[in-house]
Amino acid sequence: MPDWTPPTEVNLVELGFMDSRSKLIDLAAFLDRVQRAGQEGDFRVQALKNAIVLLSQDQPQRAKDVLLSFSDPSTAPVEKAAMQGAIGAYKK
Secondary structure, eight states, rough: TTTOOOOOOOHHHHHHHHHHHHHHHHHHHHHHHHHTOOOOOOOHHHHHHHHHHTTTTTSTTTHHHHEEEEEHHOOOSSSSSSSSSSSSSSSO
């Protein structure tokens, strides 16, 4: 394949739109189910809703901001872990 050259321009929208659309619909369906179950007060659901607001920013660091919104902002080490494993969002 010595004659093959990669395309110089990639249409990112064409490559990623359908996958992103599917994930967004999955998230909406999840939030609908959580609401019907009366569990929208869970801190993880609130963390998701806060992250959704960050998606509306017109800044190139959306992914960083969303990731940090789920993270523990403390910098001091803990003496002993309260549990084993991760829960996916920081409980304030």
